[in-house]
Amino acid sequence: MPSAPRPAEPIAGVDVGGTKIQVVVTDRRFRVLAQSRGPTPATGGPEAVAAAIVPLITEATGQVADGRLAAIGIGAPGSVDRLRGVVSRSPNLAGWIDPFPLGPALEKATGAPVVVDNDVRIGTLGEHRLGAGRPYRDVLGVWFGTGVGGAVILGGELRRGRAGAAGEIGHVCVRIGGRRCGCGRRGCLEAYAGRASMERRARKLEARGRRTQLFAIMEKQGRRTLTSGVIARALDMGDQVAQAMIEEAVVAAGSAIASVVNVLDVEAVVIGGGLGTRLGSRFVRRIAAAMQPHLFVDGRDSVAVLPAELGDLAGALGAATEAAELVSSGAPSDSRSLSTEGNRAPRGAAARPRL
Numbered sequence: 001m002p003s004a005p006r007p008a009e010p011i012a013g014v015d016v017g018g019t020k021i022q023v024v025v026t027d028r029r030f031r032v033l034a035q036s037r038g039p040t041p042a043t044g045g046p047e048a049v050a051a052a053i054v055p056l057i058t059e060a061t062g063q064v065a066d067g068r069l070a071a072i073g074i075g076a077p078g079s080v081d082r083l084r085g086v087v088s089r090s091p092n093l094a095g096w097i098d099p100f101p102l103g104p105a106l107e108k109a110t111g112a113p114v115v116v117d118n119d120v121r122i123g124t125l126g127e128h129r130l131g132a133g134r135p136y137r138d139v140l141g142v143w144f145g146t147g148v149g150g151a152v153i154l155g156g157e158l159r160r161g162r163a164g165a166a167g168e169i170g171h172v173c174v175r176i177g178g179r180r181c182g183c184g185r186r187g188c189l190e191a192y193a194g195r196a197s198m199e200r201r202a203r204k205l206e207a208r209g210r211r212t213q214l215f216a217i218m219e220k221q222g223r224r225t226l227t228s229g230v231i232a233r234a235l236d237m238g239d240q241v242a243q244a245m246i247e248e249a250v251v252a253a254g255s256a257i258a259s260v261v262n263v264l265d266v267e268a269v270v271i272g273g274g275l276g277t278r279l280g281s282r283f284v285r286r287i288a289a290a291m292q293p294h295l296f297v298d299g300r301d302s303v304a305v306l307p308a309e310l311g312d313l314a315g316a317l318g319a320a321t322e323a324a325e326l327v328s329s330g331a332p333s334d335s336r337s338l339s340t341e342g343n344r345a346p347r348g349a350a351a352r353p354r355l
């Protein structure tokens with residue numbers, strides 16, 4: 001059982017990515033006091049990931065004050081049951097097939113209260129509170145990484161939806177009967193604009209005889225996959241396969257994002273994620289241009305499309321803002337309960353949609 005949150009103590013935010021784990025320790029104004037970073041274990045499943053997070057939190061916390069934390073926020077990829085702190089499925093983390101109680105496990109290991117949420121929701125929340133989304137009340141976050149994730153903030157509040165899946169723009173269909181997506185369906189945005197799909201596509205094109213430097217760069221950089229850095233380097237070198245894949249991603253993203261904007265009429269779209277951040281404003285400008293033909297409200301009054309400002313720290317800082325909410329309310333914002341055993345809100349009550 002964790003101790004009660006202590007208002008004066010720092011908070012920690014943890015971003016669990018497909019390749020790395022980023023930790024920040026901040027004060028209550030989200031100024032970064034210390035940080036640490038390590039690789040996400042490629043084997044050993046969720047237990048190994050939890051075991052890797054603990055020393056990184058200890059390392060960062062050890063650099064400030066007496067090393068005590070008021071609360072910890074965690075952003076993890078995949079389906080997250082926020083009330084229970086359970087990450088039920090995480091296709092982009094190796095071996096994470098069964099639900100794992102990440103929140104309770106880390107509460108036990110650290111003694112601090114823990115809140116766990118989906119990484120893209122947390123990253124968008126961070127951008128809304130501290131980054132590019134600050135001037136707006138209605139924001140769509142679109143995160144390009146291993147997959148494509150999204151999150152919706154309306155009236156200043158993160159919307160989770162009935163099943164907690166609000167914002168899953170990666171699975172908006174951009175081509176009927178199109179390319180197979182990691183989710184098993186066809187024609188999803190993620191099948192054209194997610195890094196894992198791009199890698200599958202590049203391997204196929206290479207096998208068919210297309211010349212590309214992508215895999216040579218990958219080996220030279222000692223990577224196991226086509227990371228954002230590998231793709232960015234190939235683009236800089238004028239690699240035609242990389243250019244074609246990014247063009248395809250931009251066209252698909254333009255159509256999907258414009259369609260969601262037509263439904264929600266948000267004020268701003270923030271583009272983030274590993275790939276989005278790495279490719280930066282040139283990628284964002286191209287997406288904004290690709291959206292134009294599909295926008296119902298276009299021209300001067302159309303939606304602002306902005307690159308994420310918090311960069312690599314968006315996820316960890318967003319997680320810190322959720323941890324701060326936990327401290328101020330004593331509970332995750334849409335429940336009255338910590339994610340600990342025996343102290344749960346009834347599942348049905350909190351799972352009802354507020355939209």
Ligand SMILES: [Zn+2]
Binds near residue numbers: 191
């Ligand atoms: Zn899909």
